[in-house]
Amino acid sequence: MITRDLVGQRSETVRRANLSTIVRELHDRGPLSRSELVARTGLTRSAIRALIGEFVDSDLLVEERPAPAGTPGRPSPLVRPNTEGTVVMAVEIAVESLAVAIVGLGGEVLEQIRVERPRGHHSVDEIMADLVELTGRLTTLHRYHDALVGIGVGIVGVARRTDGRVSMAPNLGWVDVPLGERLAVALPFGVPIHVANEADLGALAELRRGAARGADDVIFLSGDVGVGGGLIVDGKPLTGAAGYAGEVGHMPINPTGSRCRCGSVGCWETEVGERALLARAGYSADGGRAAIDDLLAAAEAGVPAVLVALETEARWLGLGLAGLVNLLNPRLIVLGGLFGRLYPHLAKTLEVELDRSSLAAPGALARVAPATLGEDAPLLGAAELAFEPFLTDPAAWLGPRALLEALASA
Numbered sequence: 001m002i003t004r005d006l007v008g009q010r011s012e013t014v015r016r017a018n019l020s021t022i023v024r025e026l027h028d029r030g031p032l033s034r035s036e037l038v039a040r041t042g043l044t045r046s047a048i049r050a051l052i053g054e055f056v057d058s059d060l061l062v063e064e065r066p067a068p069a070g071t072p073g074r075p076s077p078l079v080r081p082n083t084e085g086t087v088v089m090a091v092e093i094a095v096e097s098l099a100v101a102i103v104g105l106g107g108e109v110l111e112q113i114r115v116e117r118p119r120g121h122h123s124v125d126e127i128m129a130d131l132v133e134l135t136g137r138l139t140t141l142h143r144y145h146d147a148l149v150g151i152g153v154g155i156v157g158v159a160r161r162t163d164g165r166v167s168m169a170p171n172l173g174w175v176d177v178p179l180g181e182r183l184a185v186a187l188p189f190g191v192p193i194h195v196a197n198e199a200d201l202g203a204l205a206e207l208r209r210g211a212a213r214g215a216d217d218v219i220f221l222s223g224d225v226g227v228g229g230g231l232i233v234d235g236k237p238l239t240g241a242a243g244y245a246g247e248v249g250h251m252p253i254n255p256t257g258s259r260c261r262c263g264s265v266g267c268w269e270t271e272v273g274e275r276a277l278l279a280r281a282g283y284s285a286d287g288g289r290a291a292i293d294d295l296l297a298a299a300e301a302g303v304p305a306v307l308v309a310l311e312t313e314a315r316w317l318g319l320g321l322a323g324l325v326n327l328l329n330p331r332l333i334v335l336g337g338l339f340g341r342l343y344p345h346l347a348k349t350l351e352v353e354l355d356r357s358s359l360a361a362p363g364a365l366a367r368v369a370p371a372t373l374g375e376d377a378p379l380l381g382a383a384e385l386a387f388e389p390f391l392t393d394p395a396a397w398l399g400p401r402a403l404l405e406a407l408a409s410a
């Protein structure tokens with residue numbers, strides 16, 4: 001009996017792992033035929049058919065009759081995620097804006113709202129109230145309530161992944177905020193809430209759906225007022241012991257530099273952040289997005305002071321990146337946020353500085369590219385974060401859902 005139980009447990013573990021593999025493939029790649037799933041997963045045709053049957057019964061996947069093709073033989077049915085059958089809520093708490101979105105399995109954004117916020121320090125209470133108000137404006141939330149499997153939150157700060165505690169968010173003026181707990185009270189939807197640094201999430205989104213798709217070793221660098229980084233090593237985010245890894249903006253780089261908002265002196269952020277660039281180019285350091293728009297127009301027009309400031313920006317960027325390239329040996333460096341917008345004006349000098357300051361072999365391998373998902377990358381990454389537990393064990397959601405449906409139809 002013991003042996004039989006063990007065999008049963010093992011086959012259940014294998015079944016759950018196979019379900020996860022199938023859902024992950026479809027979530028990452030979009031619709032696939034049964035034959036493509038067989039080829040991608042290495043599972044047998046009959047196993048694929050049985051597992052997909054379970055998902056279709058639970059409304060997680062949809063199977064479609066393929067259009068008759070010109071080739072002989074019966075075409076394989078096309079399997080796709082049921083976008084509206086499983087959804088997450090994504091939240092982004094940025095310096096200048098707040099955003100919420102409902103995202104379906106497969107990554108489709110079903111609804112999104114972003115509101116600009118006046119710059120300045122924002123209290124936790126204010127932001128919680130704003131988030132409650134914003135989620136209330138999501139017209140689809142009621143419709144998708146039963147399909148909600150998680151909430152992912154990106155924050156411009158240093159966040160502990162285990163419980164969403166924000167140890168510091170200098171650009172919001174937050175220190176040691178139990179954000180996970182506060183959100184659980186503010187957004188009481190009865191689903192798990194996951195919090196992470198927004199640059200890490202931007203990296204995750206670019207890796208799954210953007211510029212870094214298919215790459216395994218990536219440095220994602222994102223800038224605005226603060227500078228953050230997401231480091232992907234061997235296909236996985238580098239999180240460190242407690243999730244604080246990747247705070248590249250606070251990498252000490254200039255001992256004779258200026259004081260950083262984190263309390264230290266000469267962090268990389270103080271040389272390449274928005275404030276430094278604006279001040280060097282002769283704008284108000286606190287000018288924000290409007291000043292950056294003006295600066296970009298001046299760069300296009302060839303205003304000398306602005307071009308010199310961009311040269312300096314590119315050199316400091318290249319110097320810091322050279323250190324990271326020597327440390328991590330990435331194949332790709334993705335520049336997002338402010339750096340993505342500035343990229344055409346930075347590229348040349350940055351490459352020269354990176355070549356000069358990095359070791360020859362890793363330097364030659366590292367390619368630099370602008371992000372492709374734009375300012376929504378962290379929000380899309382927050383959705384991916386929220387999907388992660390579901391993708392790891394979708395079977396855990398099959399049981400409760402089947403039970404709810406049985407109760408509803410009884």
Ligand SMILES: [Zn+2]
Nearest residue numbers: 250260262267
């Ligand atoms: Zn700092």
